[in-house]
Amino acid sequence: MSMKRRSWHRAACAASLLLTATLTASACSPTPSDDDKDPSGKGGGRLTVARTGDIEQLDPARATAFQSVQTLGLVYDTLVDTDDSGELVPGLAEKWQVAPDGKAVELTLREGVKFHDGTPFTAADAKATLERNMAKETGSVVGSYLANITAVEADGATLTLTLKQPDASLLTALTYTGNAMLAKKDIDAGTVGKKPNGTGPFRWRKWKQNQRLELAANSAYFAGAPKVSTVEFRVIPDEASIASGMQAGSFDLGILSDPAVAKQVTGAKAAVTAQPTLAYHVLQLNARKGPLAKPEARQAIACAVDRQEIADAVYFGQAKVTGPITSPAYPYDPTAALPCEPGDTAAAKALLKKAGYPDGFELKTITMTGEYSTSTNIAQVLQAQLKKIGVTLELERQQTNVYVDNWMKGKFDAAVALNGGSVDPYLIYNRYFTKGASLTVPAGYDSPRLDELLAAANLTTDKTDRTARFDDLQKELLGQSPWVWLFANQVYYAVGTDLKGFKALPTESLEYLGKATVGR
Amino acid sequence: MAGSGGPLRFVLGRLAGTAVTLFGVAVVVFVVLRALPGDTITAKLGTEAAALDPDQRAALTRYYGLDKGPVEQFLGWLGGVCQGRLGVSLDTGVPVRTLIADALPVTVELALLAMLIATPVGVALGILAASRPGRARDLTTQTLGLFGLALPEFVLASVCVAVLATVFSYFPDPGTYTPLTESVGGNLSQLIYPALVLAVGLAATIMRTTRTAYLENARSEFVRTARGKGVSPLRVRLGHILRASLVPILTMTGIQFGYLLGGTVIVEQVFALPGLGRLLLQGITQQDYAVVQSTTLLVATAFVLVNLAVDLLYRLLDPRTR
Numbered sequence: 001m002s003m004k005r006r007s008w009h010r011a012a013c014a015a016s017l018l019l020t021a022t023l024t025a026s027a028c029s030p031t032p033s034d035d036d037k038d039p040s041g042k043g044g045g046r047l048t049v050a051r052t053g054d055i056e057q058l059d060p061a062r063a064t065a066f067q068s069v070q071t072l073g074l075v076y077d078t079l080v081d082t083d084d085s086g087e088l089v090p091g092l093a094e095k096w097q098v099a100p101d102g103k104a105v106e107l108t109l110r111e112g113v114k115f116h117d118g119t120p121f122t123a124a125d126a127k128a129t130l131e132r133n134m135a136k137e138t139g140s141v142v143g144s145y146l147a148n149i150t151a152v153e154a155d156g157a158t159l160t161l162t163l164k165q166p167d168a169s170l171l172t173a174l175t176y177t178g179n180a181m182l183a184k185k186d187i188d189a190g191t192v193g194k195k196p197n198g199t200g201p202f203r204w205r206k207w208k209q210n211q212r213l214e215l216a217a218n219s220a221y222f223a224g225a226p227k228v229s230t231v232e233f234r235v236i237p238d239e240a241s242i243a244s245g246m247q248a249g250s251f252d253l254g255i256l257s258d259p260a261v262a263k264q265v266t267g268a269k270a271a272v273t274a275q276p277t278l279a280y281h282v283l284q285l286n287a288r289k290g291p292l293a294k295p296e297a298r299q300a301i302a303c304a305v306d307r308q309e310i311a312d313a314v315y316f317g318q319a320k321v322t323g324p325i326t327s328p329a330y331p332y333d334p335t336a337a338l339p340c341e342p343g344d345t346a347a348a349k350a351l352l353k354k355a356g357y358p359d360g361f362e363l364k365t366i367t368m369t370g371e372y373s374t375s376t377n378i379a380q381v382l383q384a385q386l387k388k389i390g391v392t393l394e395l396e397r398q399q400t401n402v403y404v405d406n407w408m409k410g411k412f413d414a415a416v417a418l419n420g421g422s423v424d425p426y427l428i429y430n431r432y433f434t435k436g437a438s439l440t441v442p443a444g445y446d447s448p449r450l451d452e453l454l455a456a457a458n459l460t461t462d463k464t465d466r467t468a469r470f471d472d473l474q475k476e477l478l479g480q481s482p483w484v485w486l487f488a489n490q491v492y493y494a495v496g497t498d499l500k501g502f503k504a505l506p507t508e509s510l511e512y513l514g515k516a517t518v519g520r
Numbered sequence: 521m522a523g524s525g526g527p528l529r530f531v532l533g534r535l536a537g538t539a540v541t542l543f544g545v546a547v548v549v550f551v552v553l554r555a556l557p558g559d560t561i562t563a564k565l566g567t568e569a570a571a572l573d574p575d576q577r578a579a580l581t582r583y584y585g586l587d588k589g590p591v592e593q594f595l596g597w598l599g600g601v602c603q604g605r606l607g608v609s610l611d612t613g614v615p616v617r618t619l620i621a622d623a624l625p626v627t628v629e630l631a632l633l634a635m636l637i638a639t640p641v642g643v644a645l646g647i648l649a650a651s652r653p654g655r656a657r658d659l660t661t662q663t664l665g666l667f668g669l670a671l672p673e674f675v676l677a678s679v680c681v682a683v684l685a686t687v688f689s690y691f692p693d694p695g696t697y698t699p700l701t702e703s704v705g706g707n708l709s710q711l712i713y714p715a716l717v718l719a720v721g722l723a724a725t726i727m728r729t730t731r732t733a734y735l736e737n738a739r740s741e742f743v744r745t746a747r748g749k750g751v752s753p754l755r756v757r758l759g760h761i762l763r764a765s766l767v768p769i770l771t772m773t774g775i776q777f778g779y780l781l782g783g784t785v786i787v788e789q790v791f792a793l794p795g796l797g798r799l800l801l802q803g804i805t806q807q808d809y810a811v812v813q814s815t816t817l818l819v820a821t822a823f824v825l826v827n828l829a830v831d832l833l834y835r836l837l838d839p840r841t842r
Binding site for chain 1: 684
């Protein structure tokens with residue numbers, strides 16, 4: 001009986017395990033995906049990009065998520081472009097001329113450019129696009145940058161913008177994907193945001209939400225057809241899985257934001273490039289209430305913070321310490337104008353005493369969970385550093401929506417934030433520190449001096465003059481320390497060995513995909 | 521209810537109860553979603569939302585249909601659902617039905633595959649353990665089971681992905697889903713590892729249930745009677761003990777399957793599978809109301825129906841419940 005029983009059990013177990021094994025084995029049989037090869041068999045090839053999120057908005061005017069902006073930037077073109085160092089270069093406009101009084105800009109548009117559906121691009125399209133973005137009902141996220149425009153006129157290949165007052169940052173605003181050129185007929189038909197139709201290096205081909213997006217090379221691209229035939233974006237929500245995919249050679253390019261994950265990408269199949277972006281990590285202080293209303297209290301915090309130590313701890317030493325202006329075109333010593341040497345706790349304590357808080361104080365500090373993955377890590381190092389001078393950061397980790405709500409209403413003493421940048425410093429700080437601008441509440445600080453400096457800087461188009469004025473702005477910001485600027489954000493690009501000619505940019509644009517090759 | 525009336529009446533009664541349950545689910549989900557701080561606009565724009573002036577905000581509110589009152593929104597959505605329209609994703613402008621149609625097969629297949637692996641393994645191990653209670657094989661199996669239960673899914677999944685990638689240079693066509701009808705090999709290569717990961721915990725649960733039920737039934741009188749009547753040991757085990765144990769096993773399997781249909785969020789995230797769990801997670805973070813409402817309603821319906829199916833199977837298996 002015992003023999004029999006045992007054999008029966010064995011048979012049952014064997015049968016079920018066999019079933020499992022068969023399933024597993026059949027699945028493991030090699031099925032190389034032909035998709036990764038060039039379907040045409042000719043040169044070019046398919047370039048696969050892995051990132052954590054999908055494009056979520058097909059209308060450039062409303063796109064804010066960087067995945068959307070990045071992707072639409074490949075399909076659409078802007079009138080003006082920026083080169084690798086952030087200088088303005090021609091886009092769909094071949095050249096431009098600012099009137100001597102600064103109150104008009106005349107752009108000469110490139111001729112012979114066609115939208116992907118074959119419609120020729122004309123000044124009428126440019127006029128329709130800008131007017132659409134200026135109209136409040138569009139809800140354009142870049143509309144406010146065009147607020148100085150009073151009239152747009154199209155005449156042949158010439159587009160003339162009439163301005164209320166000189167606006168030096170306007171041309172930079174025209175480089176934003178939000179101001180990308182749409183076809184007038186798409187605007188009239190209300191089809192913008194349904195199927196992208198641009199003039200860019202890649203055409204919209206196939207989109208399966210949350211899975212893959214395929215763009216095809218635009219062989220008629222005015223700046224030269226892309227060398228790859230297809231760019232495919234895959235949505236891999238977990239960054240660690242992107243890292244694994246890179247190591248397995250599944251992707252040509254993987255876009256990562258978590259420094260700890262980027263470090264995991266090792267092996268022969270991929271290498272990681274860390275690219276500082278224009279966005280910056282900052283400890284925003286709310287100078288409108290409590291101890292922080294005293295400049296000395298804010299300065300004490302600015303002095304006690306050792307920026308490099310945070311960069312070392314959270315970004316493994318790779319992040320670049322920055323002052324208020326992240327644009328490479330306006331270099332400035334990030335700590336020179338601080339009231340004392342950064343990390344000088346003795347000086348910081350003296351400042352606290354002067355402010356009337358020799359024993360320090362407590363600050364309700366908000367940090368974001370979710371997408372901004374390093375927020376809490378940064379806050380924890382800040383907490384340890386500020387403890388040395390008796391300032392206690394009481395950390396409140398908040399989910400994105402809660403954080404945004406509190407941030408917008410200025411409901412915090414301090415906030416660890418990752419704020420977006422621009423190649424034009426005016427566009428970074430106008431909205432925070434110009435009187436009546438949109439982000440003055442979360443800015444937590446205002447002064448007539450800042451207002452004046454920003455207005456003056458935007459009135460002049462002279463490069464030297466502007467640089468001098470922005471230097472003054474940086475000096476004022478660092479000296480008053482309404483915020484404690486830490487370092488530029490980093491984006492990590494895991495580049496597969498087959499991908500050649502790709503270059504990461506501070507603007508996070510993927511325009512080099514139009515020049516890259518994949519060789520297998 | 522059991523005992524009175526035939527199976528048809530039983531089913532109809534249950535379905536009526538189901539409708540009430542589902543309405544309750546719909547209301548709760550709707551209210552909870554609106555109670556979350558922020559809205560679709562802040563979820564989409566993040567801190568950039570603060571840069572919108574009142575006119576721009578009003579335009580976006582209209583654009584996303586958030587300017588209607590909550591009751592109007594709820595009734596509009598529910599009315600649509602009753603007619604088979606599940607709403608439109610605020611996030612992408614795609615009909616929710618399309619999103620679900622894309623995501624559902626992934627999750628259903630994953631759940632089925634995981635069950636297909638876990639059930640035979642769990643039952644076999646459960647019998648193996650119960651055949652010699654307290655002995656080495658029982659202890660080994662039980663320890664394995666505990667381990668399977670204790671090991672968090674995300675650890676197992678992440679390790680699985682990392683090992684496949686680093687050791688075998690393998691990551692099966694990630695980020696997308698190949699339907700079974702398109703390529704059996706391609707499909708299974710994508711789903712087998714996540715299914716195995718899910719199966720570990722499931723098999724452990726099923727093993728424990730099987731063991732307990734089997735041990736209990738092995739001691740019961742009808743088994744002794746059967747043995748006394750000279751029924752062959754194999755038949756006693758298969759026809760009597762195991763059959764009597766099927767009800768609890770089935771209950772456990774049914775409940776687990778229902779949970780799996782609710783979305784295997786972690787496994788879908790790690791293996792980059794575009795299933796229901798991910799659709800739901802994304803819907804919640806983006807405050808994409810129609811997506812979350814319709815998907816939860818669908819999942820709740822599936823859960824209730826699976827349970828109904830299990831109840832019907834009881835009646836088939838156990839004459840006493842008829």
